Structures are given as structure tokens and as C-alpha cells.
Amino acid sequence: METTGLNSKGKNNNPRKRKFRILLLEDVEADADLVEIELKNAHISFTSKRVQTKEEFTGAVQTFSPDAILADYHLPSFTALEALQIMKNIRSEIPFLLVTGSQSEEIAVECIKQGADDYILKERLARLPSALLSAIEKKQTAHEKEKAIQELKSSQEQLRALSAHLQSIREEERTRIAREIHDELGQSLTALKMDLLWLQGKILEEQKNIEPIDETIRTMTHVIDSTIQTVRRIATELRPGVLDDLGLVAAIEWQSQEFQHRTNILCRFTSTARDIELDRERATAVFRILQETLTNVVRHARAARVSIRLEVERNILILEIKDDGRGADTEKIESKRSLGLLGMKERAALLGGSVEIVSAAHAGTTVVVKIPVPPAAQEHRIND
Ligand SMILES: Nc1ncnc2c1ncn2[C@@H]1O[C@H](COP(=O)(O)OP(=O)(O)OP(=O)(O)O)[C@@H](O)[C@H]1O
Ligand SMILES: [Mg+2]
Incomplete structure (x- = not known):
């Protein structure tokens, strides 16, 4: 399958086709030049900035916005370990590679432990281009994965909130309808029934030909009674008052x-x-x-x-x-x-x-x- 290297937002994600911003933490200018030559020879397109002190480094991380940092270990007033510490506190997603003359394994292990992505010896600089591209790619994948996890999490939270909202609206609505059915309909029916009973009494007092009227009133009272029961049942099923x-x-x-x-x-x-x-x-x-x-x-x-x-x-x-x-x-x-x-x-x-x-x-x-x-x-x- 052929890939274009463009992500959904149209940004070029293929590390080999991008132009990188590389921050060099290096006190020896000739060494920085060697690094740049190595990258150019590997056809990596980049702009660079070289810094030497802690202040310059911190400032450049913020303003130069590097895609990668290549750091020497020993500098006159600063070490790569301190630089790593600063990175941890600010923008740890930037790949950080040590490019150093020191052959100490302890230093290498310590730097990797502190978050460095790779360790390249100045005498084996040929390894730098591939190490740089792979570190950038790895960080980019990790960043995208993290972003996808966050997006999934937030959409799950949204769904959960929506479901809670719907549940509570449904319950409120049920309560309101139940109350209205119970209070309004129930009361009207009861009032109707009382009026009917009063009428029945009045008619009976008159002692005239009341048989058919009395029968009708009796039937009506039954209907009202069973309607009252139904209304109560519906209201209770919607939300039991108890x-x-x-x-x-x-x-x-x-x-x-x-x-x-x-x-x-x-x-x-x-x-x-x-x-x-x-x-x-x-x-x-x-x-x-x-x-x-x-x-x-x-x-x-x-x-x-x-x-x-x-x-x-x-x-x-x-x-x-x-x-x-x-x-x-x-x-x-x-x-x-x-x-x-x-x-x-x-x-x-x-x-x-x-x-x-x-x-x-x-x-x-x-x-x-x-x-x-x-x-x-x-x-x-x-x-x-
Ligand atoms: N008490 C139970 N005894 C036996 N099977 C059960 C019992 N409760 C649930 N089930 C089984 O679990 C399945 C899922 O239950 P669920 O309540 O999710 O769906 P449903 O009752 O079929 O539909 P509805 O979404 O309307 O509730 C049922 O279809 C049934 O096969
Ligand atoms: Mg069910």
C-alpha cells in the first residue's frame, strides 16, 4: 500500500519529507558543523539553532519550537542531564538525542533513564540521521496514540454525561406527569363523583319516578371509580409516590x-x-x-x-x-x-x-x- 504521508489535517507526517527545526546544545562550533554536514548528507531538510547555556536552551525550547534536540553531554556551565530535567518540566514530547564524545556507559544509561531517546558517539556520527528520524517517528506515534486515547476517553465521558442527563430528564418528566395526572385528573374525578352522589341524594329526596335516573347515576359512579383507580395506577407506574x-x-x-x-x-x-x-x-x-x-x-x-x-x-x-x-x-x-x-x-x-x-x-x-x-x-x- 502506498501512503502519502499526509495526516487528516493535511500536515506532512512522513519524517523524511518534513523540514525539521533542530536545536543543537553544543559549545564547540566545529562539532555542530559536523552534525549538520551529516544530516545534510543524509538529505534531511532542516533549520538549526545552536545554544550553549541553560538560559539560551530554555528560551530556545520555547521560542524556536524545535522538532528535535541534539545535545552534547558536557558544556562549560551546563550538562545534558540538566537539560533533560528542564525538558521533563516543559515539553517532554520533543525527541532528545545525546551526541557526545564521552564513551562512559554510565552516562549513557543515566541519560536514557532520564528520558533521552538515543545516545550517539561523535566518532560514530553516521548513525545520527537514522537515529534522529526514528526518534521523531517514535515520539510522533506515541503522541498520536496518547491523543487518540484522550479523545476516546473524552467521548466516553461525554456519552456518560449525556446518558445521565437523559435519565434525569426522563425521571423529572415522569414525576411531573405523574403528579399532574394524580392531582389534576384524580381531583376532578373525585369532585365529579361527589357531585353525582349529591345529585343522587337530591333526587331520592323528591321520591318521584327515579328508577332510571338512579340506575344511570350508579353506572356513572362505577365508571368514575374505575377511572380513579386507573389514574392512580398510571401515576404510580410513572413514579411511585411512596x-x-x-x-x-x-x-x-x-x-x-x-x-x-x-x-x-x-x-x-x-x-x-x-x-x-x-x-x-x-x-x-x-x-x-x-x-x-x-x-x-x-x-x-x-x-x-x-x-x-x-x-x-x-x-x-x-x-x-x-x-x-x-x-x-x-x-x-x-x-x-x-x-x-x-x-x-x-x-x-x-x-x-x-x-x-x-x-x-x-x-x-x-x-x-x-x-x-x-x-x-x-x-x-x-x-x-
Ligand atoms: N431473570 C432472568 N432470567 C432468565 N434470563 C434472563 C433474566 N434476565 C435477563 N435474562 C436474559 O438476558 C437477556 C438480556 O436482558 P435485557 O434486560 O438486557 O434484555 P431484554 O429484557 O431482552 O430486553 P429489554 O432491552 O427490553 O430489557 C434477556 O433477553 C434474557 O435472555
Ligand atoms: Mg430487560
């Missing part, structure tokens, strides 16, 4: 009774806590995860019993939901397409917690939710 009024423990208690009643699956709830003082966000998340899990039990488990256990242990809220159904294999549980389960996990992760699902064919399914809770989220034990 969660806001009485807290998580009461809400789970209510949900498990309601579940048993609706599905005929035995549902047992135990909790060491009478109540847990929990913020709305955490209480909602735990409750919604429970509902999602119970929905899965109805849809997939063919279970006869479900047991729910809730406790707080060392500032971690633990909710365990266990069914005795037919279970599922790991592949299904861990599939990227299991969006219900993924949603539960994501919901817990947003609060720094986790959801673990243990399931096997014919061995039931256990879902364990763990959510860290602030120390203030006191557990009021049953026998407090």
Missing part, C-alpha cells in the same frame, strides 16, 4: 407486594434497614434497577419465587434480587445487545457503583447492585 414520601425501603416493600399480586410469582423482601436516608438520585436509580430486574423476571425467568434483599454495609448499599427461574447463559447476559442490562449497569456506574449478574441455565438468576452511599446515608435498623 418513593418520594416514604423512602426506598417502603417503595421496595410496596413494589414487591405489587409484583406478587400482579404476576402470582412469590416475592419476598427482607431488609436489615427500616429506612435508609438516601438522596433522590440514588434512591431512584436503585428503584429503577429493581423494576427493570423484576420486568426481566416476568419476561424471561419463568420463576416461581423471587427474593429481594437490601442492606447497607460499610457505606455501600447492596440490593440483591434472586429468582429461581430457568436462568440464562453468560453469552446472553454479557451480550452488547442486552440493552436492558447495559442500562442498569450504566445507571449504577454513574453513581460509582456496579451491577453484577450471575446466571446459569436452570440455576436461576441473581442480580447484585452495589452503590456507594455517603456516610450521611444512615441506615435505621429495624430494632433501632
